[in-house]
């Protein structure tokens with residue numbers, strides 16, 4: 015199996031909005047990242063996750079939704095080596111990365127954008143982006159051009175301190191900083207949280223664009239309906255367990271999921 019496959023699959027299909035209904039068996043058969051039966055927690059003997067499963071196929075977007083406190087952030091942190099995994103496993107391109115350290119995972123090609131505190135506020139935009147290539151400083155110019163091509167606003171704000179920017183701009187910078195390292199897989203924790211509706215739309219569009227360039231994405235979202243519209247596969251977590259899983263489209267139209275997790279708004283989707 016080759017690890018070099020930057021060609022996005024079905025970009026035109028995805029660009030239209032909802033993810034395609036059916037995934038081919040072949041694509042399901044070769045996930046780039048698999049988390050199986052993850053049990054994890056912060057305090058001794060208290061498990062926040064009680065056996066969670068997530069699977070990300072290459073070049074796809076997997077969405078994790080669910081109520082507040084379900085364990086969504088914990089699951090992403092556990093996969094990124096920030097919360098100890100007590101049992102279960104995480105595999106990336108077939109390698110066991112269970113409890114690997116975050117910096118090792120960055121070097122392997124995984125990027126993580128936390129929900130909060132995801133930029134260095136006293137540093138400028140450019141300095142923040144430079145932090146993203148600290149493992150490969152020679153790559154800075156090439157990656158900088160790529161990232162500002164995606165987020166032109168960052169070029170306009172190049173010398174501005176991150177702390178003085180709007181929430182939407184900071185979110186772009188946070189994603190941009192992680193993308194500087196050229197990850198194959200990106201974890202995003204609630205990228206649209208706290209943003210104005212216009213900025214939320216922009217962030218969802220940018221996530222689709224990032225995905226179409228060949229980056230596989232796992233995103234946690236409070237905006238569940240919007241998330242399911244752009245993700246290929248969705249995982250509903252509830253109380254530290256998987257409650258539902260399916261394609262984004264299946265979950266969007268699943269009556270139980272609608273009633274329990276999406277609210278009445280979803281019925282008009």
Ligand SMILES: Nc1ncnc2c1ncn2[C@@H]1O[C@H](COP(=O)(O)OP(=O)(O)O)[C@@H](O)[C@H]1O
Pocket residue numbers: 056057062080081082083084085086087088089
């Ligand atoms: N740093 C922490 N220490 C102890 N418990 C935590 C910590 N962070 C989160 N929790 C607990 O873990 C559970 C799941 O939290 P979280 O993963 O943040 O949920 P979600 O992201 O789905 O809203 C909650 O009960 C929360 O109180």
Ligand SMILES: [Mg+2]
Pocket residue numbers: 086087088129204
């Ligand atoms: Mg969270």
